[in-house]
Amino acid sequence: MKILALQLGHTSTAAIMDNGVILGVLSQEKLDNKKNSSQFPKDAILALLKKNNIKEISEIERIIISSTFLYPWNEGDLKVKQNKFKSFLFSLENSSLGSFFPYVFSSIRKVKRKFKRNIGHQQLKNNLREIGADKIPIQMLDHHTCHAYASYFSTVRNVPALIFTCDGEGDDISSSVSLVDKNGKLKLLAQSDYRNSIGWIYSATTRFLGMKILEHEYKVMGLAPYAKEYFLETYVNIFKDVISLDNKNPLRFKSKLNTVYFYNYLIKNASGERFDNIAASVQHLTENLITNWIKNAIVLTGINEIYTGGGVFMNVKLNKKIQEMKEVKKVHFMPSCGDESLPIGALYKFASDNDIATKPLKNLYLGLSYSDKDIEKYIKTSGFYKKFRIKFFVNIDDKIAELLANKEIVARFSGSCEWGARSLGNRAILAHPSFMESFYTVNDQIKVRDFWMPFAPTILDSFALIYLEKYRPKTTSAPHMITSYVATKEGQSALRAAIHQGDKTLRPQVLTEEVNPSYYKLITKFSKITGVGGILNTSFNLHGFPLVCSPEQAFFTLENSELKNLAIGSFLVQKRK
Known part of the structure; x- marks a missing residue:
């Protein structure tokens, strides 16, 4: 059974599985030469079909989308026209009016999301029609579920474990903790929504320092070690109390403000701070918060073998802290665990749900070759x-x-x-x-x-x-x-x-x-x-x-x-x- 999985939007990617074996994974950026390309991965799909001698796309029996919500990925003028209106709404939502009538802004957001969802689904239909795939059944899977399955099933697994996912957001969720038994059955223990996102905080800090979000976070991580010890003053004054673990549920994050708007918080509170102190502060915040989160889950469940997925775990300095935790017996970091890994998880999730035996990835050389x-x-x-x-x-x-x-x-x-x-x-x-x-x-x-x-x-x-x-x-x-x-x-x-x-x-x-x-x-x-x-x-x-x-x-x-x-x-x- 041949299955095609797609990540649509940021770093759009295609992956193909045949009878439980992943045959290839390819991001659109590799073909159009645009870093983190968000274009529909038409070229990647066709290249994978050719590589694996799949002559007709009709041989694909199912298409899996690694999200339950499709954002329009070519908004064009729509995005420009909405900028001033969005700024106006933001100012109202963060005023006393927003505090007294939050449901008004929630309703506006729902209408906007429905509008975008309709555009996204129509774009998907049009793009699939172009490659003759519009008749193939489509299934949509949750973003963080795909992250979890990618991390656990892509490697050898046979013991109970904890799976942690963490990123900016996906399908309105920014983190999750799952318990997986030795048979590969997952049980969700906790989730945090997009308003309480350490990933958004890190990305907003990246933007505040004049770099590109969803691309240059690694530069902030690389800059952090150059700060002197007095960066802790910046950390205490600006970052420390913004986000923490929820006292009612220590497996969830809780922020004092909507983290989607953390950039505006930095403009108000961090202007004039040294750039290296800011980088070191957000790195320190991330390391402390994530390691305590993992420690809480281990203490609550008694399970000390862990798997991680989602863009926050691309942070190699954070991962160093995790592997050195005395509470952790063994840890597997999903390689390249950003959204480009979602189609891998989508394929493993579909296979698991349909009792298809799967094999882990042998290596990551999954793209195109030339003789x-x-x-x-x-x-x-x-x-x-x-x-x-x-x-x-x-x-x-x-x-x-x-x-x-x-x-x-x-x-x-x-x-x-x-x-x-x-x-x-x-x-x-x-x-x-x-x-x-x-x-x-x-x-x-x-x-x-x-x-x-x-x-x-x-x-x-x-x-x-x-x-x-x-x-x-x-x-x-x-x-x-x-x-x-x-x-x-x-x-x-x-x-x-x-x-x-x-x-x-x-x-x-x-x-x-x-x-x-x-x-x-x-x-x-x-x-x-x-x-x-x-x-x-x-x-x-x-x-x-x-x-x-x-x-x-x-x-x-x-x-x-x-x-x-x-x-x-x-x-x-x-x-x-």
């Missing part, structure tokens, strides 16, 4: 043979290792592209991690990123205990760059360019040979030459663009940066001096 023949054809038709030096290597990964050992920067394009936000070696820019020259070259000449942001390393599993403090793989594995550790003295030396300079932490991909044999071979070769058991690995893209997927995007990045070496398939492409 040497495909790549050679593209190079010839594009005329790049005339512009670049291009040479075929039987063992291209050995050549990459040699270049890295000589302090060259190399972009690697190999096999199937990664699903999600993290580069895991197949679409990666690689460098020698022991020299800060690597950091400055990649950061300033290729990626053009903010100076305070760190890169990450890929580390061979045999070196993880040498480079990572408190690395306990039986408690928390680290194959997906979704958590962080303090670097040991050896790690700080060997991986100097790939650690956070503010607090000496790193966000590793601990690599096993089974997951990616060719990438493992490359780093092993590099290690034999240099004695270093890891490399600097950052995503293969220009700043503001998504992770590269196709040969066209790879060459676009090569041409529009100071990158000099591209290993694509078995071909080494080099700029002429």
Whole structure:
């Protein structure tokens, strides 16, 4: 039984399952080259069908939507026209009038949501009609339920556990706690609504600091360690008492104000505060609140194996705090746990409800791949043979290792592209991690990123205990760059360019040979030459663009940066001096 699941809106994504096995997951941004693209994932759907030899879309028996509410994703002029009216309503709602007549504004919101829902459903029908899928039965599933199922079912599971989901909001919910038994049956214990959202608070702070919400929250996290200890004054004065855990139900969050409007609260109360103190304060708030939330659930249920999902858990410094909790026996962080993970959860939820046996994800290389023949054809038709030096290597990964050992920067394009936000070696820019020259070259000449942001390393599993403090793989594995550790003295030396300079932490991909044999071979070769058991690995893209997927995007990045070496398939492409 072939099932198609869709995330519509922010980071729109498609996923296909056949008889309990997920065949592929692909975000629309990988095809239209627009970061976090919210366009209907038509290109992603068609690409997945082609990849899996599904010749007719009629072979799909069910379409699952990972939400019960569809927002219009191309509002255009409608959005512009409503801006002034929305501002007026907001001012009224936050006045004494709003306090005395809250039901009036609640009614207005319901009318507006119904209007938007009608537009969203009509858009869905029109887009499905374009690809001939309008006759396929559609089912809609709750947002946070999909987050929970993605986290639990995507990995090996056979014991009772707690599942925590947390994000800005989805289907009016911002967090949930569920209990799952050894048979995979979930029981919802608690939820918090969108008005009590730690995710909205973090995003609003991101916006207040002049960055993009739903995209640059990681920059706020990266900035936080540079603040001095006196940031706690800012925390106490502005953040501490805004949101807490509900005294009546310690598994729910309770805010003193509607967190959707937290940006306005910051304008009124945080103007003039140091930017680094604000970043550190919201990070401190998030870490304290979430770890206490998890502790409460463990105490109440007696269960200490946990799973997490939802965008708040993309915060690797938070995840470090969680894995170090004495109450936690084992934790699994859903990799790339933003909305791009929802179709995965939707597929597992549908399979569970219909008694279809499922298998966890083997790895995250779930996207498109290109053969040497495909790549050679593209190079010839594009005329790049005339512009670049291009040479075929039987063992291209050995050549990459040699270049890295000589302090060259190399972009690697190999096999199937990664699903999600993290580069895991197949679409990666690689460098020698022991020299800060690597950091400055990649950061300033290729990626053009903010100076305070760190890169990450890929580390061979045999070196993880040498480079990572408190690395306990039986408690928390680290194959997906979704958590962080303090670097040991050896790690700080060997991986100097790939650690956070503010607090000496790193966000590793601990690599096993089974997951990616060719990438493992490359780093092993590099290690034999240099004695270093890891490399600097950052995503293969220009700043503001998504992770590269196709040969066209790879060459676009090569041409529009100071990158000099591209290993694509078995071909080494080099700029002429």
